[in-house]
Amino acid sequence: MLVYHLPGTFQTRETDLDALWEAGATGLEERAGTLRVYFDGRVPLPPSVSDGEWHEEADQDWQAEFRRTLRPVRAGRITIVAPWQQEEVEPGQLPLVIEPGMAFGTGHHATTRLAVEALSALGLDTRGPRGTGARVLDVGTGSGVLALAAALLGARFAFGVDIDPVTVPIARENAGINGVPASQVRFEEGTLGLDALTFPEEGVDAYDVVVANLYAELHDLLAGEYAAHLVPGGDLILTGILTGKLELVREALAREGFDDVRETVDGEWALVTARL
Ligand code: SAM
Numbered sequence: 198m199l200v201y202h203l204p205g206t207f208q209t210r211e212t213d214l215d216a217l218w219e220a221g222a223t224g225l226e227e228r229a230g231t232l233r234v235y236f237d238g239r240v241p242l243p244p245s246v247s248d249g250e251w252h253e254e255a256d257q258d259w260q261a262e263f264r265r266t267l268r269p270v271r272a273g274r275i276t277i278v279a280p281w282q283q284e285e286v287e288p289g290q291l292p293l294v295i296e297p298g299m300a301f302g303t304g305h306h307a308t309t310r311l312a313v314e315a316l317s318a319l320g321l322d323t324r325g326p327r328g329t330g331a332r333v334l335d336v337g338t339g340s341g342v343l344a345l346a347a348a349l350l351g352a353r354f355a356f357g358v359d360i361d362p363v364t365v366p367i368a369r370e371n372a373g374i375n376g377v378p379a380s381q382v383r384f385e386e387g388t389l390g391l392d393a394l395t396f397p398e399e400g401v402d403a404y405d406v407v408v409a410n411l412y413a414e415l416h417d418l419l420a421g422e423y424a425a426h427l428v429p430g431g432d433l434i435l436t437g438i439l440t441g442k443l444e445l446v447r448e449a450l451a452r453e454g455f456d457d458v459r460e461t462v463d464g465e466w467a468l469v470t471a472r473l
Contacts, residue, residue: 198256201234201242203249216243267297270304273317275346277304280374291349294374295340300367302340308410308436311461311468313346315434316408322351324405329353331405334426336419337437341368341384343408348377352406358387389422403427408434413442420449427473436468443467 201217203210207227217225217234220242224235232249239251269285270277276290279297286292293313297303304310316333324331330353335344338357341364347355357368368384407423409416416423416435423433433455438446440462446469450458455471462468 198254199236199239200252200254201236201246201249202252203232203234203246204230205232206230207232210246213243213246216245267305270310272304272310272313272346273315275313275317275349277309277313277342277346279303293342293346293349295342295345295371296374300340300361300364302338302342302410304342307463307466308438308468309342311463311466312343312408312410312434312436315436315461315468315470316343316347316350316406319350319406319432321347321406325353332356332403333406333408334358334404336389336407336409336423337411338368338384339364339410341371341382343410344368344382344384345371345375345377347406347408348372348382349375353381355382356404357382357384358389359384360386360388362386389426390419404431406432406434410437411435413438413445417445417449420453420455424453424455424473429473431473433471433473434468435470436466438467438469440465440467443469 210232221236221240222234223237226233264281267279269282271290274291275293276286277293277295278286280294283292283294295303302309321331321333330351333344333347333352333355335355335357338344338359341357344355344357359365365384365386372382404426405428407427416438427433435446443460447458450471455473457472459470460467
């Protein structure tokens with residue numbers, strides 16, 4: 198790989214950038230006061246950039262770099278790991294294996310981590326009928342991460358639905374990777390509310406916990422549906438909420454009769470828990 202190292206930054210070299218692209222650059226990167234300009238071969242460069250140097254560098258394996266930099270995510274009693282990181286889970290933590298990059302929900306987004314922490318704090322194994330484990334509904338399941346976390350935490354039954362049909366086989370595959378049986382977790386294309394596809398809820402009509410990592414406006418629209426699918430005293434966990442939109446969610450929860458509303462903020466993201 199041929200890289201031309203040019204002293205400066207995108208800002209100080211702004212007037213040279215067009216000339217570099219015209220000369221055949223295939224990529225530009227700024228690192229520690231040096232512009233790294235990638236070329237397929239050595240080409241004549243204009244005099245304005247003659248203060249740089251050519252370097253022959255080893256090709257970078259971006260896939261390997263990605264795998265190396267990806268870290269396990271610890272959230273409550275769960276540690277979310279990629280398949281090749283299973284040995285990095287500390288004793289006492291429950292490993293949840295998710296293949297990164299297939300559907301939203303690798304644990305690396307703050308909202309997913311906040312939701313797994315909130316599930317972890319609920320004592321799912323002793324909730325539900327006769328204390329035999331909670332029934333959990335995960336709306337917008339993506340990779341299935343939250344439903345699977347609930348199952349690993351002892352939920353008796355976790356049901357993940359998503360409007361995006363692409364996610365369903367991915368979530369099912371993640372269930373298989375984690376050894377969670379079909380009797381404990383189920384994934385289907387579906388949703389709640391006005392634009393509901395068929396919402397398949399055979400056998401279970403109310404849940405002990407509803408969790409949804411969506412966005413504030415949708416939580417506002419779905420708040421009545423969340424209430425309709427919860428048992429009295431059931432727990433609601435909502436995230437995907439930008440802190441600037443918290444008020445919308447607060448008002449929706451008050452309107453639908455939720456109480457014990459609590460908020461956790463991580464940077465620009467918020468998670469809200471409430472009880473019916
Ligand atoms: N639950 C995963 C997590 O916490 O990482 C994924 C959350 S991702 C931010 C939101 C998911 O919700 C996407 O997979 C998207 O397809 C799905 N979604 C968006 N609108 C939805 C709706 N109205 N009903 C059900 N799923 C929806």
